Amino acid sequence: MKEVLDTVEVGRPRREPKEPQFLNPEQAEALIEQAREQGVELLGEGGLLKQMTRAVLERALAEELTDHLGYEIGDPAGIGSGNSRNGYTPKKLHTEAGTLDLEVPRDRAGTHEPKIVRKGQRRLAGIDKIVIGLYAHGMSVRDIQTHLLDIYEIDISGDLISKITDAVLEEVREWQARPLDPVWPVIFLDAIICKVRDAGTVKNKAAHLAVGVGVDGKKEVLGIWVEHTEGAKFWLRVMNDLKARGIEDVLIVVCDGLTGLPTAIEAVWPDAVVQTCIVHLTRASLRWVNYKDRKRVAAQLRLIYAAPTEQAAKDALDAWTDSEIGRQYPAIKRQWAAAWEQVIPFFAFPPEVRKVIYTTNMIESINYQLRKITKTRGSFPTDDALIKLLYLGCREMGRTTRAGRGGRSSYNWKTAMNQFDIMFPGRLDNA
Known part of the structure; x- marks a missing residue:
């Protein structure tokens, strides 16, 4: 088996129209056949894949050192060169093929800095991607540990998993501060409630998402904010944040009757229309x-x-109030009357456009996926931990960047844009 592995060469692929292959099908078939004859499994501890990964990495590390020293093993040119090979350093490396016991060659002068497996490196980048992917799908640290051990035979600590996922926080901060388009036809605001540990106690906190629909009709998550203070002060901070990142005008903001939000929107974008989510208002009514x-x-x-x-x-609301069942639930009339100024804006549009703006269902699909990955957690240790998971969930859905707005435009979006252009003359010109 060792003789076959020693024949695996590592080199630069030639520039060809087709994707280059380092191992042609005949070589691969011969390698698999020999492994079967010798009773070697393809996967698992001591399997063919693990042996090949180790062989390729050690060969590549040896080539790196040769390139650094400038001469091959046994070449007389190395005599008196001032540096030479100096044995090997054992290293455990976590890879997708499992945990490998590598022999890393070293030089006597200690000037060689390996690039393929760096000094101090304990895992390949693929492991980070696996951990972050599992975390983004809602798996806990303990679940990830079990999965890596069962599937990849990699035993890593919970602290290491936390460090890998915490590395995303810098990416989150950059994402939260990224510039945005100057004009957005519609922005939807909604929240999911999660348990977060705060000052030694677990509290329910609202993580608010702003989802914008661009002129192309594609959805993009603009930001995530965990609420610390209630009312207009919090929402003014959110609106000012979005404006500072480049949003100069919004035609319509659709939201669930959030205290202080209309006031904050008017202060930042005085020409924006605030539309209450009818679905949320109906759900709130049915609680009575x-x-x-x-x-x-x-x-x-x-x-x-x-x-x-x-x-x-x-007229329909008045008829409801005077009906027999309406008199049984007077609180419903009070709810609708209190929200009426934010209920009526969408009546200015035809029915096909109303479906675009009268409900936050536009982002319900996003929130549905985020609730799936957060409900497995009893609570989050910090606000940052909550935002990190929500960001990773959005990233998995491809909703975190302008380039990630893939997929089809919102239903009836072209019709809606033509109506917007008439209702809001000139405001889409700079979009």
Whole structure:
């Protein structure tokens, strides 16, 4: 087996139209066949893949040292050169093939700095990607440890996993400060509630997401903020943050009746329209309703927000108030009346455009995925830990950058953009 592994050469691929192959199919077949004859498994401890990975890395490390010294092993040119080979240093290296016991060659002068496996390096970059990927899918540190041990036969500590994922925090800070487009037709604001440890106690905290829909109709997560203070002060900070990053104008902001938000939006973007999420308002209304009445009440509330005009919606609300079931739940009328100024903006648009702006369902798909990865955690030790996981979740969905806006545009987006251009003349010109 060793003789076959010794024939594996590491070199630079030739520039060819097709992707170069270091090991052709015939060589690979012969290698696998010999492994089977000698009873060597392809995977696992002592398997072919692990032996090949070790052989390739050690050969590459030896070539690096040869290049540094300037002469091959046994070459007389090395006599009197001032530096020479000086044995090997054992190193454990975590790789996708498992944990390898490498023999790293060293030089007598100690001037060689390996590039393929650097001094002090204990894992290949692929392991970091695996750990971050598992973490982004909601696995706990303990689950990741178990997975790496079972699948890759790699035993690493929880502290190392935390260090790997904490390295993402600098990327998060850069992402949170990245410049944004100057004009956004629609921005949706919503929150997910998570448990975060704060001052020795576990509290429910709201992680607010701003999701913008660009002129191309593609969604992009603009930022994540964990709420520390309630009301207008918090929202003014968020709006000022978005404006400082380049957002000069927003046509419509869709949100769930958040205290102080309309005031903050008006202070930063005075021409923006604030639209209450009708779905959230309906859900809040149904909290007052007995279970047996919910379908009936939901159907009657639909008559309000599905009305063709603002006046027809107001008439439907009055009719609800005077109905038998409406008198049973007077709190619903108070909720709708209090939010009415933020309920009615979407009546200015045709039905096909209303579907774009009257609900935060535009970001419900994003929040659904984020709730899946956060619900497995009992609580988060810090706000940063929560933001880190939410960011990684968004990154996995491809929603964290302008280039990551892939996929189809929002439904009926071209129709909506033409309506926006008429309703908000000139404001999309700089988009």
